[in-house]
Amino acid sequence: MPELPFSRRAVLRGLGAAGLVAGLAGCGVPAAYVPEDRREGPDRSGRDQSVAFSNWPLYIDTDEEDESRRPTLAAFTERTGIAVRYTEEINDNDEFFGKISPALMNHQETGHDLVVVSDWMAARFVHLGWAQKMDRSAQSNVSAHLDPQLASPAFDEGRLHTVPWQSGITGIAYNRKALGREIKSVNDLWHPDLAGKVTLFSGLDESFALLMQGDGVDVTRWTESDFHRMCDRVESMVKKKHVRRFTGNDYTSDLSKGDVLACQAYSGDAIQLQADNPDIEFVVPEEGAELWAESLLVPNLARHKANAEALIDFYYDPEVAAELAASVNYVCPVPAAREVLAAAEDRETAELAENPLIFPDEDMRRRLVVARDISSVERRTLARRWNAIVGL
Incomplete structure (x- = not known):
């Protein structure tokens, strides 16, 4: 397992660019707020079988012999025909927010269809109206398999605009x-x-x-x-x-x-x-x-919203979620993946199903809570x- 050079949760926070936007917020609706009915743009998913997915480094499965190859993404493309333009460009929540916030504030495309940010940053996107509501009717795996303990955080009740990537x-x-x-x-x-x-x-x-x-x-x-x-x-x-x-x-x-x-x-x-x-x-x-969780969200005016939603739902297939969990070793947001890992022929892989830091047991879950975010x-x-x- 590679040693992480940093953690997605452990970056220094100033007010930075995010604070400048947060400062627009008064007691009422933020000045930069985008209403729900103005967030979607023309969706090119049907005629352009691609999706632009931005994530943190070392946060996805890789092939042991070819680290540039990501087996689950390859499997998604094989299953759906949708090509994934995958970039590991998110190194800091505030830095990434500062990069794309000018476009979002000016109601312009960001070039991103799907991004992963920490839950507290996802809260900022949701409060500003910069994350699109997902079509759950097209996401049967999310509806069936999302961990109930992560299903309705205070910042996004019902998980209408976000879905945990890992927890x-x-x-x-x-x-x-x-x-x-x-x-x-x-x-x-x-x-x-x-x-x-x-x-x-x-x-x-x-x-x-x-x-x-x-x-x-x-x-x-x-x-x-x-x-x-x-x-x-x-x-x-x-x-x-x-x-x-x-x-x-x-x-x-x-x-x-x-x-x-x-x-x-x-x-x-x-x-x-x-x-x-x-x-x-x-x-x-x-x-x-x-x-906590780090959340997938679809920014406003994303060009391939339906393709992004399909990719999210793919990762909530328990078989796929198990493959990802075995690689990254964070808390899996798909509890059904535990049974998949438990049935693995490889002993070390099967033992991951019993690790409470990947699949918390009931005793541990009783002591875990999702904190209210800072407004x-x-x-x-x-x-x-x-x-x-x-x-x-």
Whole structure:
């Protein structure tokens, strides 16, 4: 399995280009908002059998002998006749948003039929009216197999405009052998024996939910007072030098080298860390953890909307979803893929069906929640507070 040079969830956040657009939002409808009936353009899917799909690097299956070949995309083309122009051009949510937002603000084509962005960024697209409503009547696999726990986030009730590509958990990774004890709670991070040996995520959207859960907050309905109470705790730990530093995906290196003993971590990374060091454990704290997704969406005026919807539905076929899950090792948004992997003749592949970081069991699911997203009105104040603590 290749080592990820970065995580799709772990990039530094300023207000950036996204903040400039978010700043257009007042108490009512955003200035850049596009009504539902103005989002579709002429669909060329019937006469042009192609689709432009933009994703993050290392986020799809590849052929072991030819890394430029992506077997599931090849299978889609063989099945449907639709050619996929696949690009790995998304390296940062805000950077990509800044790239395509001028066209969307001016009601122009972006050249993209299908993109994958983190759920908090997908919320921004939905709130601005920049994502088209999908035709679920043409997506029988999505309707039948989408994980119910991901089926109706607060930012897109009923998943009308987005569909999870892959999902994951923000929890805690730690070296149990080096620490000499278990970590069961977020509050275990603040124990004196971890002074200077803890890292937290620098990104506001990546960090806040798990840390508030440690304070007993229901993150599906958190308030600004909950947020500031959490920040007070973190700020005090920073002043005591209990928190070693705030990280992007380089936390994996810190943990592997032993520079830190415990850290905020993503479930997909944990699988790779455990393959190299069995002493590293990933825990969903007893207070709960955040279940997140990165979402597929069709931008406004996409030229091949029907083809994009067909590609989305293809990946919700349990056989295809299983192939993708076996390659990327994130939480699979298609629970039915578990049975497909369990029936695999290859023992290592079959064992993936029993991995709760790919297919969470019922005990783990009871502790997983999808956090309420940060609204555009809240973001400026909350980002300013968080970034002052992190040092951004």
